[in-house]
Amino acid sequence: MNTGQKPLPLSISIVSTEPGHAVSLCQAVGEVARERRWLAAVEAFTEGETQLFVQLNQAAGVPQFVALSGPKVVGWCDIVRLYPYPGYEHNGRLGMGVLAPWRGQGVGRQLLDQALNAALGAGFRRVELEVYASNIAAVSLYQSRGFGVEGVKRAMRVLDGRVDDVVLMARPTTDGPPEVLSNTRVVGESSSWKVTL
Numbered sequence: 628m629n630t631g632q633k634p635l636p637l638s639i640s641i642v643s644t645e646p647g648h649a650v651s652l653c654q655a656v657g658e659v660a661r662e663r664r665w666l667a668a669v670e671a672f673t674e675g676e677t678q679l680f681v682q683l684n685q686a687a688g689v690p691q692f693v694a695l696s697g698p699k700v701v702g703w704c705d706i707v708r709l710y711p712y713p714g715y716e717h718n719g720r721l722g723m724g725v726l727a728p729w730r731g732q733g734v735g736r737q738l739l740d741q742a743l744n745a746a747l748g749a750g751f752r753r754v755e756l757e758v759y760a761s762n763i764a765a766v767s768l769y770q771s772r773g774f775g776v777e778g779v780k781r782a783m784r785v786l787d788g789r790v791d792d793v794v795l796m797a798r799p800t801t802d803g804p805p806e807v808l809s810n811t812r813v814v815g816e817s818s819s820w821k822v823t824l
């Protein structure tokens with residue numbers, strides 16, 4: 628696995644997301660959503676929705692980080708507990724984005740690494756995500772951090788004349804083999820890694 632990290636631009640710091648970041652986070656997500664390429668949403672969430680999202684994540688102790696340039700949120704990464712079902716508690720769903728002017732400068736990789744480092748402590752043993760097949764930068768970043776492809780939803784989105792597949796990717800939160808998880812038995816296996824419970 629490539630563990631190399633570019634040094635962050637000097638003006639950027641990465642911190643845990645706090646309710647006080649919600650307004651700027653809302654604007655950042657809206658900006659990336661309105662690009663209509665990378666996120667399923669094509670409009671901003673409301674400030675109230677974003678505030679609630681941050682507060683619930685904070686209360687749940689799940690990883691959520693923002694990249695700040697001064698007070699402005701220029702990137703985010705969170706891993707949330709998406710499935711409200713018994714037996715699904717170890718699954719986290721990752722979401723992230725970096726504002727266009729800040730891309731390609733190491734911000735995304737450092738956000739991702741911080742979130743993944745915090746994932747095991749939050750009880751996640753498996754982190755999954757969905758990414759558009761056309762999103763070469765994101766797929767490359769995820770692969771470089773050990774995410775494998777679990778499946779593809781063919782022609783899942785048709786927007787602005789573009790047909791896009793959704794790629795399902797996931798990785799365990801340990802670097803070792805899944806057997807290091809205690810009291811586990813294999814219940815499923817793919818070509819890239821096993822799921823154990």
Ligand SMILES: CC(C)(COP(=O)(O)OP(=O)(O)OC[C@H]1O[C@@H](n2cnc3c(N)ncnc32)[C@H](O)[C@@H]1OP(=O)(O)O)[C@@H](O)C(=O)NCCC(=O)NCCS
Pocket residue numbers: 633659665666723724725726729730731732733734735736737756757758759762763764765767768771
């Ligand atoms: C995907 C995204 C988060 C990456 O963040 P970033 O700050 O631009 O990425 P970094 O500069 O940290 O680069 C990390 C890695 O991403 C990949 N990458 C970044 N830009 C790339 C590009 N233009 N082409 C190919 N790979 C690229 C590379 O693997 C790179 O590693 P390297 O620098 O060692 O080559 C960012 O491009 C983004 O926000 N895109 C729009 C929103 C989005 O796609 N969110 C994810 C939805 S699943």
